[in-house]
Amino acid sequence: MVLETLGILNSWIKDFGMLSEGWRASILVFVLVFSTATAAFIASRVIGVLERKFSSTNNLWDDALLHAARSPVVAFIWLQGVFWAAEVAYRFSEAEIFTANRTLLQIGFVWVFVWALLRLVKEAEKILVSPMKMRKPMDFTTVSAISKLLRAAVIITAVLTALQTLGFSISGVLAFGGVGGIAVGFAAKDLLANFFGGFIIHLDRPFKVGDWVRSPDRNIEGTVEHIGWRLTTIRTFDKRPLYVPNATFTTIAVENPSRMTNRRISETIGIRYADVRSMKKIVDEIREMLKNHEEIETEQTLIVNFLAFNASSLDIMVYTFTKTTQWVRFHEIKEDVLLKISDIIESYDAEVAFPTRTLHLPDGLKVSGAGREGETSEPGKGSSQESSQTQSTETQMESAHDSNR
Structure with missing residues (x-):
């Protein structure tokens, strides 16, 4: 219909006899391009107005459809307009380059349709994973995988359709793909x-x-x-x-x-052998503190027990779980628990043990240090300073020995 209208316009201009054939072709092509640009501008504005109107509704899919179709619709209008302009140019010039107009138009339609589908898939992906638009948003990884499969299916279908449009046999292409797929599989395993x-x-x-x-x-x-x-x-x-x-x-x-449900606190805390009489009370109070701690999950395993007689300490096992799984918050809770355990131990005048060693010396053996510079002493005798140092050393050893009994 458009080409018929342009033919009538061309005959009307020709009847005046004022313009040559080249000028008439240029005027018709200009009219077509200008009309196409106007139609594309109007279509873009109309879709934009509809987008703003439907954005206030609760339905999200009409917004996605309009946003996905806006650019492809404009491209479709330009594609059709350029095709008509090329047809007009072909009628005047009959150049061989314009013989492929219809084939290019069909491929262009396939491209515009595929573009619109890909944009629609992308918009749907944004909606499904958005917590602002969905009450229960879907998992991003799952939605991403499905969208990739849909895109691949759309592109493969479009490529096969374009090949059929260009005159290739799809059955031959599929057969070639089946035979070549084996070689490709070995080469790209x-x-x-x-x-x-x-x-x-x-x-x-x-x-x-x-x-x-x-x-x-x-x-x-x-x-x-x-x-x-x-x-x-x-x-x-x-x-x-x-x-x-x-x-x-x-x-x-x-x-x-x-995906952990809780974080674990697992510590072994040792107290001195001298504090063995307070062990039961310390253990019970630590257990009670953990049961009453607001950040400790009491429904999970909670163990506080006297664990073992170690080399330099009496060990207490503390095994429990926090409610939070956040890394930073967990360490804050663990710090609070350890400080409270330290306060409990100190409240019974007990101390956290550290590694010690007891040295037993034979009776009568004395440890003598070197005299001051310039002084000498007889064998078996030492200065008063050496005697005080020896007595201090023996006192420290006896104290260490008594603390580990």
């Missing part, structure tokens, strides 16, 4: 292993983006930033990016501390 490794990660979900993961088999520890089809990006705690091939996760054990 590592790439395929990483691809299927990424698929298994998305399927089993041992971790997701934002989780803290580590592996006891490899030197891998950090926060997951991105899960791709070939690599998983992990940000280590010293802020370095670590790129791990997905196939690695199919052969190693992966620990996910982000």
Whole structure:
């Protein structure tokens, strides 16, 4: 209809006999391009007004559809306008370059449609993972995996359709892909292993983006930033990016501390042998303190017991769990617990033990130090200073010996 209208306009201009054929073609092409630009501008404005109008409603999918369709609709208008302009130019010049107009138009339609679908998938992904738009947002890793599969399906379908439009046989292309796939599989086995490794990660979900993961088999520890089809990006705690091939996760054990329910406090605290009479009271009071602590999870295992007679101490085992799993908050709670245990031990005039050693000397053996410079002493006799040093040393040894009985 548009081309017929332009034909009538061309005949009307030709009847005047004032313009040559080249000028008439230029005027018609200009009218088409100007009309296309005007229509594209109006369409963009109309869709923009509709976006602002529908943004106030509770339905989020109409906003996503309009936002995804805005640019492809403008591109579609330009594509159609340029096609009509090329048809007009072909009628006047009959140049060979314009013979591919219809094929290019069909491929352009496929491209615009695929572009719109990809934008719609992206908008849907944003909505599904947004806590501001969804009451129960979906897991980002799952939504990302599904969107990647949808994009791949749309692109593959578009490529096959474009090949069919260009005159290639899809059955021949698929047959070639089946035979060539075997050779590609052997040549790119590592790439395929990483691809299927990424698929298994998305399927089993041992971790997701934002989780803290580590592996006891490899030197891998950090926060997951991105899960791709070939690599998983992990940000280590010293802020370095670590790129791990997905196939690695199919052969190693992966620990996910982000999914722990509680954090554990496990300490062994020793008191002196001289404080053995206060052991029962100290243990009972520490246990009672932990049961009444607001940050300790009493539903989990809680153990406070006299553990063992150690070489230099009487050991108390403290084993409990905190309610929080946050790393910084956990250490604040642990600090508070240890300080309260220290206060309990001091309240019974007891002390935390430290390693000591007792030295037993034969009877009659005396330890003599060297005299002051310029003084001498007879064998077996020492100065008063040496005697006081010896007595002080013996007193310290006896005190250490008594404290360890």
